[in-house]
Amino acid sequence: MQQVGAIIQQGPQPWAIIQQENGVGSIALSGVWAAPEGVPYKTAQVLARVVSEEDAREVVAWQPAVMLAEQAWEITLDSIAQGGLYRVETSLQLDDNPALEWATRGDMIHHIGVGDLWVIAGQSNAAGYGKGPFQDAPQLGIHLLRNNGQWDLASHPFNESTASIHFENREGANPGHSPFLAFGKLLQKELRIPIGLIQTALGGSPLKAWNPEEDGVLYRNMMNIIQSAGGKIRGILWYQGCSDCSPADSVTYLERFGRTVEHWRRELNDAGLPVLTVQLNRCTDAATEEGNRSWGRVREAQRQAALNIPHVYVIPALDCPLSDGIHNSPAGNMIIGERMGKLAAAEVYKGAALHAKAPCLVRAAFIEKHDKPRIRLQFANVAGYLHAIGPVSNVFAAEDVNGEINISSWQITARDEITLHLDRPAEGETVVHAAYEMNPSSFLPLDSGTYMPILAFYGQKVSE
Structure with missing residues (x-):
């Protein structure tokens, strides 16, 4: 049987978070329409609106779409207040019938939020390899753009590769717990807006994979994924460095990281894009003198980056427990996620007087x-x-x-x-x-x- 009414062909996915700007977001929709068979009419108009899923309160009233040739239509719903979750509704009004509650049906999109998008980048502790049970349940309003290209309720593991369309950051093994659901929960509580998380990390990835001046493969993958989510983000959550703890790479880490951040900001047209970083936790492998010094140089570069690159911030992780010789445990990830959330709330959002920086x-x-x-x-x-x-x-x-x-x-x-x-x-x-x-x-x-x-x-x- 043929679909009737307003049919959405282009628009946000269910569970998507729309990046707000100045406290509001916009949603573009387009599609086709079809009147019910056997129903006489002279004029047809597609309408769209936004309602709150919590109480069905109308957030954006019914707006008329632009009617195009071949029974196509399009509309952009502007000035949607940050918040949610929202439901986007459409309907088909025939012959200007004012009783819109009885208009011909239209497609709907559920669980939409207008808030802030944060990109997760780096290597395995960003991908999340914490093992073992720990209470960190999903929460409405904290959503994840998964590697299959679909928005979803955020739940661990973030970087799993079911039906992945991004082979560049596909993990070789199943990942586990990461810090960033805890990060989202703290921010959502502080800001009272939805938080969208975009996972682009890859275990073992060196800095050069994120720098277009060098290899750049994960840089290009990250930018493509950001564009698929609308092209605007609030900041980047960066946990990387273990793979650069060699004599040659550690010496140049600060300079190369600075250039990498410049490229991120230029590509995203945001000179002040916040980058929240984590100073490396410990590695319990057999140590050598040069290994110790290389780790020291990378940790120092991470400290100096936060001191010398505007809008780059750092938190410590050396007191956080591990699941194995190098990966943070779920308990450690909860500490890291909370610290990053407090840092964002204090420094990026200039919110409550939180003490968020480390000595x-x-x-x-x-x-x-x-x-x-x-x-x-x-x-x-x-x-x-x-x-x-x-x-x-x-x-x-x-x-x-x-x-x-x-x-x-x-x-x-x-x-x-x-x-x-x-x-x-x-x-x-x-x-x-x-x-x-x-x-x-x-x-x-x-x-x-x-x-x-x-x-x-x-x-x-x-x-x-």
């Missing part, structure tokens, strides 16, 4: 270089006071022109200050590190206000 070294200076040599470390972004849960842990390291200087002890000497006691006088240029190794101390100094650890740092010069 970050701003100055290392000698108190005394020769007699009872000591170095004072000063930190920014301390919401409460620094708190040592492992006061004898080997968190810090120092080096001068003669090599490593043993740190006999360290103490927190002010709310935002740590003092290192050296075993011998320092000579020449001296640098300090903290938690830079592949698998550093598990007991880092914490901020009592947020219980986030200090950000790891590497190769920071000590001033006289």
Whole structure:
């Protein structure tokens, strides 16, 4: 039997999140129409509206579509207030009948939200490889553009490849739990708008895959997927770096990441596009000296990116538990997702006065270089006071022109200050590190206000 009424051929998918701009979104629809067989009429008009799924309240009243040749029609519904979930309805009005409740039927699109889209990019901890049971249920208003090209209610695992149309970021094994449902839940609670998540990550992917100046294969895939979702996003959630922890790649990571972000922003025509990043968690594989230093350089590059590239932000992960030697567990992912959500709420949306940044070294200076040599470390972004849960842990390291200087002890000497006691006088240029190794101390100094650890740092010069 032939379909009758208003038939939608182009429009958003069910469960789609529409990127809002200035608090409103728009929906374009087009299709064809057909009057019921045997029903006489002289004129026909397709109408469309938007209603709330919660209570059927009319959000956008019935609007007439533009009627085209060959029984085609099109319409753009503008000024849809951010929120939802909404239902898009159509109908076919014959002979200007004012009783629209009895107009000829039309197609509908369910579970539409107008909110913000966040792209997930990076490697396996962005794809999500947390294993084991953990309570993190789906929630209406947090939706996911899956790898089959279809919008859906967001649920784990995000980067699974059922009927995938994006082979560029297809995982070799089934992924698991990721941080980003928790991220969406926190933002939805803070902002009271739907959150759409677009998964483009791939386990093991190096930075060059995201940089069009180098390989760029995942850069192109990400941009194609963004275009399929309307071409506008609110920000990027980036967790990557393990694959660049080699001597050559780690040295150039900061410069290459900066250029990668420039390309993202240029392509998306958004010079201030927010990029939320995660400083690498630990790797429990057998460590080498060069491996330790490479991991330290990448972590330092991630810290420096947030200090020097506008609208790039970073959270720590070194206190988060693992599922295996390198992948964050579901419990660790919940911590990371919450931290990223708070960071977005505070820095991107300028919302409630959340303390969302981790303690970050701003100055290392000698108190005394020769007699009872000591170095004072000063930190920014301390919401409460620094708190040592492992006061004898080997968190810090120092080096001068003669090599490593043993740190006999360290103490927190002010709310935002740590003092290192050296075993011998320092000579020449001296640098300090903290938690830079592949698998550093598990007991880092914490901020009592947020219980986030200090950000790891590497190769920071000590001033006289």
